[in-house]
Amino acid sequence: MSEVSSVKKRIVGRNPASQAVSEIHYDAAVLAVDELIEAPDVAEYVSPGFIDLQVNGFAGVDYNDPGSSHEAIARSIRTIFETGVTRFFPTLITGSEERITGALRNLVAARKSFAAEGCSEAQAMAGIHVEGPHLSPEDGPRGAHPLEHVRPPDSEEFKRWQEAAEGEIRLVTVSPEWPETPAYVKTLVRAGVVASVGHTKANTDQIRAAVDAGATMSTHLGNAAHPLLHKTQNYIWDQLAEDRLIASFIVDGIHIPGGFLKTALRAKGVERAVLVTDAVMPAMCKPGRYTLGQVEVELRANGSVVIIETERLAGSALRMDRAIGNSVRLAGISLHQALTMATVNAARAGRLAGRQRGLSTGEKADLVRFRWDSDSSTLQVKETIVAGVSAYRA
Numbered sequence: 001m002s003e004v005s006s007v008k009k010r011i012v013g014r015n016p017a018s019q020a021v022s023e024i025h026y027d028a029a030v031l032a033v034d035e036l037i038e039a040p041d042v043a044e045y046v047s048p049g050f051i052d053l054q055v056n057g058f059a060g061v062d063y064n065d066p067g068s069s070h071e072a073i074a075r076s077i078r079t080i081f082e083t084g085v086t087r088f089f090p091t092l093i094t095g096s097e098e099r100i101t102g103a104l105r106n107l108v109a110a111r112k113s114f115a116a117e118g119c120s121e122a123q124a125m126a127g128i129h130v131e132g133p134h135l136s137p138e139d140g141p142r143g144a145h146p147l148e149h150v151r152p153p154d155s156e157e158f159k160r161w162q163e164a165a166e167g168e169i170r171l172v173t174v175s176p177e178w179p180e181t182p183a184y185v186k187t188l189v190r191a192g193v194v195a196s197v198g199h200t201k202a203n204t205d206q207i208r209a210a211v212d213a214g215a216t217m218s219t220h221l222g223n224a225a226h227p228l229l230h231k232t233q234n235y236i237w238d239q240l241a242e243d244r245l246i247a248s249f250i251v252d253g254i255h256i257p258g259g260f261l262k263t264a265l266r267a268k269g270v271e272r273a274v275l276v277t278d279a280v281m282p283a284m285c286k287p288g289r290y291t292l293g294q295v296e297v298e299l300r301a302n303g304s305v306v307i308i309e310t311e312r313l314a315g316s317a318l319r320m321d322r323a324i325g326n327s328v329r330l331a332g333i334s335l336h337q338a339l340t341m342a343t344v345n346a347a348r349a350g351r352l353a354g355r356q357r358g359l360s361t362g363e364k365a366d367l368v369r370f371r372w373d374s375d376s377s378t379l380q381v382k383e384t385i386v387a388g389v390s391a392y393r394a
């Protein structure tokens, strides 16, 4: 008996793509997916693990804080596992170069310490997303990013970040409105980093120039915008119309209404859409006041996280299992379509290898076993498996 087959494990559940009850054999990778002809009555589904390309913090831990302890980061990741997410990009927002590189070094050191112990928490940190600081300085598009640290794109600064991150930066959000953006996007692409358009007031030509230079994503499309825009000529329409951009959406029922989501998914096609949480530190915590960096925020009972001084949204308290259920409810799409946005599409957008073909032989054994209540569009995670290892069990 080979070493591989001696550690082989098996899971049975309904495949959301085919509805067939499937038996999945796996070790660190999926070894076989067999549809059972004489299927037992199985209520649980099995899906590829959820992927979240934008997590600023979770369960009381802020990834932007260079002082967050490794133990606290590990604890937050174990809470992320409860939501079915198997891979995520810790996300850093606009700050001084010193703060950004400090947070990058801290995250990389944490990941290394988890890897040394052989923990699933290390594998879950699939790369780092830097959202900013080369964003629009304008109120509205800038969102909750601090104005004093917004600055034009600087390829040399990116190189210093990537050195501090030991190559772990995989995604950068930048506004195309800066003249420096096309050259900056080319630097990112040459470094194998995904360039995403976001927090922008760019015009049609500027967006096209960023895409021609290699940008392939839109960050949380529909948010970080002016409250009033020209009806037919604006940066949201331009990004919706650009087929070379895969758009991410925050589907917490607060950031964008169902009508926008439904319309955006029809314009983009579900295949060019990705769910992100954009969760911040108070996610999975009790309603109340929290400090995000130097900013006082409040987590309200309805799940919104707002800056107390401005009432502006500062990320979300969303969890990916809820984002999937919300998408089904708000956009009228199928469970399979919603899962696709949270799994294979996110893997494609974030260029994560071994996760772009769904439940297939040879893919990484990142799996979620869950129950689905179609009446309430509620997904209840039962088990989260990271590279063949059970990381959470309800």
Ligand SMILES: [Zn+2]
Binding pocket: 131, 143, 199, 220, 224
């Ligand atoms: Zn943002």
